[in-house]
Amino acid sequence: MFNRDRWREILEVLTSNVGRTILTAFGVCWGIFILIVLLAAGKGFENGIRADFGDIATNTMFMWTRRTTKPYEGLPKDRSFEFKVSDVQAIWDNVPNLRFVSPRNQLGGFRGGGNVIRGIRVGAYNVYGDYPEIINQDPMSVTSGRFINHNDIKDKRKVAVIGQGVKSELYDKDEEVLGSYIKIQGVNFMVIGTYKKKNNDGDGEEAQKEIYVPFTAFSQAFNRGEDVGWMAITAHDGSSISELKHNIIDVMKTRHKIHPEDKRAVGHFDLYEQFNRVESLFVGLKAIAYLVGIMVLLSGIIGVSNIMLIVVKERTKEIGIRRALGEQPWSIKKQILMESIFLTIISGMAGIIFGSLVIYGINSLLDNTGPVDMFVNPSVSVSVVSGAMMILIISGLLAGFIPANSAIKVRPIEALRTE
């Protein structure tokens, strides 16, 4: 099938009118180029957004309390309430398929400024009272020492894990951090570890400036009693937190005597839902890229098909001669199809190469000028390229189909008669 004579003939035909061949090739080249570049841009956007999510476990919801908006069981509306530590066990008992339920308390951030003092240095940081599991929900790498453990929780140890950002602000460059003390709102905590969060450039600074202390020690030191500020709840991979959250909220409503119809009393943020929304945005972007790319490609294919038709017309007599000499119709058809596929693939490859060069250029530009928000490492994967190749082969087949058929539609005698 792929013998030398066939290839020679394909080249002979395509090089017999170079200008026309190049013009034809341009349509397909341009289509694939647009497809590749759009997909890469979508990927860059996707990478950028994903970097914003960081490593955070996305099957997670956050839940906090607000004022009630409906009276219930003799209790008035506008009542404020707090989650309690016992709520955690209640959630575990009543809702299946949960992976982590982490009660959290917080100083700083949206609940007021937290002051942290070390010697003469002062800083304002978010301070969290947490359980050890939080490291799985909001992943961070411990760069020295260790993270909070269950003994810390049990013994209410006043220990703290501080971010790299905190460290660089409160400590000199080569000062020993581990074992030193920091004063959080007047209470001394011993630093037992430092962390670094993988996160993108946007919120990266903030994320490195947090302090984690054991939940129990936090409650004791800052007089929170049994109160829980908010909760981070992660479902097992098989189930979606978006479905489970209704059960969880219902459990809270029952325990805190909230009207079942009260939609505002339990505030929550469903990361999974947000993530899915963004995911569908990515899917949409990809679909648009394919749509636009394939539309342009289609016009390229029609161009190839047209040119092949002209080529077939020009070669009518030759085809007649070949058939008089005994060439099989399918052999002629195959020849035309192969010419079409060859032309399509060659021009498509030119488009892929051209597109890759542009993407490469954009990447090195990004590297040189520094990061751009929401746009990281635009790229095309091997699977996209091989997908594009598949599209090209199919396109070539489609483009060659009509001309190939028209080549053998003419009866040999009529073909011979044409001048």
Add this chain to the structure above:
Amino acid sequence: MIEIKDLHKSYRMGSNSLHVLKGINFTAEEGELVAIMGSSGSGKSTLLNILGMLDLADSGEYTLDNVPIKDLSETKAAQYRNKFLGFIFQSFNLINYKSALENVALPLYYQKVGRKERQEKALNYLERVGLKEWATHLPSELSGGQKQRVAIARAMAAEPKVLLADEPTGALDSKTSYEVMDLIQKINDEGNTILVVTHEEDIAHMCKRIVHLKDGVIVEDKKIEQVRAQQYV
């Protein structure tokens, strides 16, 4: 070798129908060299094209080497053309971007003969028509007579049972015509069956039998004393 019975053919042009062949009966034995004569438009080419399976008759029977030629698919027809028939046209019909050698090798390629053997055979036939030195030349670099000799070599290359020549000398001056006829006679001497369409008396008399077509029927069919072309070359 060739047997046709009551062959009819008409061409439809819009509402008109032109009855070209009106019941042709004809047989040719192996080794014959037949001239088909007739005035222009008498249906000589039509007959030859039907014999060559390039065109279809409306009715009638056609047997070639004891094989009934009937209801052929295009694939089968191509196969038969390749195996049974060699064509020589008035306008040579060489493929202009292929060298003389490649043109001659083409029927062998369709027979799936290997590249090397193909080249050897083609060169051998080119040598027999005296054009070995011209093997690598394109048709545009050859004279009319040379082109027709390449075409003859090509028609011979597949070793067909019958050679069909439609006005092989029609585009050539008389000297070159005789050279071509000399070649055709020599091929016939080796036992090949050849049908030559012509409207030139002198060419017809270089065959061994003359069939005269008029108004769609054979009006005359006679054996003749062959004039050798050699003496005019």
